[in-house]
Amino acid sequence: MRSLLRSRILLPLALVGALGCGDDEPQTPELLTVNLPVVARVGTEAFECGKTYTNVGTTGTTYEPMDFRVYVHNVRLVTRDGKEVPVTLTEDGTWQHSGVVLLDFANKDGLCTQGTAAMNASIKGTAPQGDYTGLRFTVGVPEDVNHGDPTTLGAPMDDTGLHWSWQSGFIFTRIEGRTQGLPQHVLHLGSTACAPPPEGQTQGTAGCANNNRPEFHLDGFDVTKNKVVMDLGTLFAGANLDVNAPSTAAGCMSSPTDTDCGALFQPLGLAFGGQAANPAAQTFIRAE
Amino acid sequence: MARRQGQAWKALATVALLGAGCADPSGPTEEPVPYDWKLPAGFPKPRVPEDNPMSEAKVQLGRRLFYDKRLSLNGTQSCGSCHEQARAFTDGRVHAVGSTGQAHRRNGQGLANVAYATSLTWANSALTTLEAQALVPLFGREPVELGFADQQDVLLERLRADPDLTARFAEAFPNEATPVSLATLTRALSAFERSLISGTSPYDRYLYGKEVDALSPAAKRGLQLFLSERLECDHCHSGFNFQDATVHEATKEPVLPYHNTGLYNEDGQGAYPAGDTGLFEITFRPDDMGRFKAPSLRNVAVTGPYMHDGSVETLSDVLDHYAAGGRARAANGGQPSPLQSAFVRGFELTPEEKADVIAFLESLTDTAFLTDPRFADPATVP
Numbered sequence: 001m002r003s004l005l006r007s008r009i010l011l012p013l014a015l016v017g018a019l020g021c022g023d024d025e026p027q028t029p030e031l032l033t034v035n036l037p038v039v040a041r042v043g044t045e046a047f048e049c050g051k052t053y054t055n056v057g058t059t060g061t062t063y064e065p066m067d068f069r070v071y072v073h074n075v076r077l078v079t080r081d082g083k084e085v086p087v088t089l090t091e092d093g094t095w096q097h098s099g100v101v102l103l104d105f106a107n108k109d110g111l112c113t114q115g116t117a118a119m120n121a122s123i124k125g126t127a128p129q130g131d132y133t134g135l136r137f138t139v140g141v142p143e144d145v146n147h148g149d150p151t152t153l154g155a156p157m158d159d160t161g162l163h164w165s166w167q168s169g170f171i172f173t174r175i176e177g178r179t180q181g182l183p184q185h186v187l188h189l190g191s192t193a194c195a196p197p198p199e200g201q202t203q204g205t206a207g208c209a210n211n212n213r214p215e216f217h218l219d220g221f222d223v224t225k226n227k228v229v230m231d232l233g234t235l236f237a238g239a240n241l242d243v244n245a246p247s248t249a250a251g252c253m254s255s256p257t258d259t260d261c262g263a264l265f266q267p268l269g270l271a272f273g274g275q276a277a278n279p280a281a282q283t284f285i286r287a288e
Numbered sequence: 289m290a291r292r293q294g295q296a297w298k299a300l301a302t303v304a305l306l307g308a309g310c311a312d313p314s315g316p317t318e319e320p321v322p323y324d325w326k327l328p329a330g331f332p333k334p335r336v337p338e339d340n341p342m343s344e345a346k347v348q349l350g351r352r353l354f355y356d357k358r359l360s361l362n363g364t365q366s367c368g369s370c371h372e373q374a375r376a377f378t379d380g381r382v383h384a385v386g387s388t389g390q391a392h393r394r395n396g397q398g399l400a401n402v403a404y405a406t407s408l409t410w411a412n413s414a415l416t417t418l419e420a421q422a423l424v425p426l427f428g429r430e431p432v433e434l435g436f437a438d439q440q441d442v443l444l445e446r447l448r449a450d451p452d453l454t455a456r457f458a459e460a461f462p463n464e465a466t467p468v469s470l471a472t473l474t475r476a477l478s479a480f481e482r483s484l485i486s487g488t489s490p491y492d493r494y495l496y497g498k499e500v501d502a503l504s505p506a507a508k509r510g511l512q513l514f515l516s517e518r519l520e521c522d523h524c525h526s527g528f529n530f531q532d533a534t535v536h537e538a539t540k541e542p543v544l545p546y547h548n549t550g551l552y553n554e555d556g557q558g559a560y561p562a563g564d565t566g567l568f569e570i571t572f573r574p575d576d577m578g579r580f581k582a583p584s585l586r587n588v589a590v591t592g593p594y595m596h597d598g599s600v601e602t603l604s605d606v607l608d609h610y611a612a613g614g615r616a617r618a619a620n621g622g623q624p625s626p627l628q629s630a631f632v633r634g635f636e637l638t639p640e641e642k643a644d645v646i647a648f649l650e651s652l653t654d655t656a657f658l659t660d661p662r663f664a665d666p667a668t669v670p
Contacts, residue, residue: 160437
């Protein structure tokens, strides 16, 4: 919260400074407009509410989408010599704010009754011109925003459907659907095992043992040609979507005690139980 | 009394409107009218979040919203449906029941002096403001309480469609470009909840009002037992609010204690029933298994049944639980749970002493609070 405020105050000051002192104005580097398409798929097929996908997961079940939304932040380009350059996200009042972008692939068709009819399938911003050969970003919202007040953070952090009020944190991915075995299978990714507020503060957390913010590195990504693919087919490949571990949430709501999470955390590269974090196993998101 | 306050409130509103007319239109210039807490003797000033200062207009709006059934999706329940004033804002049920009929796994909470509480639900150390807590009943899915999960637009459109209510929002939040929003809704509800101060019980009249006879001899003996090392009650039910998780304006460092009182011990290692493991399900720290907050004991005689799951029916049963050093001990060959609080170690009380402790607990009933028209449904008590 505090850093958000600070950045909002600093930005106008920086603008005033740049406009006011004409003479020794530093040369502004040419800006590269970044507009990264993000497409949702289920295997080889495009993701669409109202469709039915077959042969999903270990049981080859059917999957009918009910929701597919993903928060992303910390978007960076990587130069040929390996340097990370942050992308400044364009504030659009709806999908992008304070360095956070909400990707929304669900409209109000079919079983997708939640959220809005509007969708967002791109990441937009600017970066200094450069020779970029990679893209990196983090799924989720940053920790300092995660424990803020969803009623005052502003869009896209204003949707209570993407907030765990009881956990006081955001749902980083809300992926839901119906399968042959389950009337609702959900994957709600979010931070768990969070400590009370730090000393001297009455809100927020002193830290979460399981941050669950997977970092994606797309090497060889051409900013001018490539797109980001989020694939439910690979996300679900090792999971049985027809059964649910007894006495646990339907699917995985990130609980460390819900064994259904193991197979879903792996393609995210996240640690779960005895399973160590393994970025090499990430198959959910790729470049194309 | 209520009428006079109503007039005062109207007068304030008029002054505020006049002020707005003459003021520099570039921004708020007038000093907000300080909120009159009407604090009982001996009570510290509550701490209030910087972004939600108290005002009479906001409290009045919050009171209206608290009793408004439009705050449930199907129009059957308001906040007041599960928080009844006559029961110190509890509901008398073992488990609360939401607007769709779904039972909550937990016992409904009292709201007396909630302004002083650092912990607002039974076992969630991450939920530390009333503003954040308000989102749980409104939007919670498991269980459904008021039922607006994924329907926040329906809620806001419904409220905005009422011109009278919209005007009250605008009055309570004069600097907001969008007077009716989730932020103003949760802030108004929280301001009303903070105004629910209970501090004129016989015990208060005895202690702070120096009315020697306000407590019966039995209640006075009970008070001594309550404070004794034998019973250890006041370790968790401490201070003016009989609650260790208490904060007020002068508190340097608010604390968030949670305790395992040995109600359950499913495996001999202290496990609580899988569906309700207390703070553990937030932190996943093994030590937090079965830990819940100690509620305030103010008005405790009217807030039964007791404990986080309503599993203890009467105050007499509560004392039996603590006298046994935790209810679960009997089922574990007399062994305490390794996780239970060291203060829950058991004691013996004669029947007379038990009656004395109960007399003391009953002296915490604040009948003025339970009937105060300021806290009542404005539809029945304008």
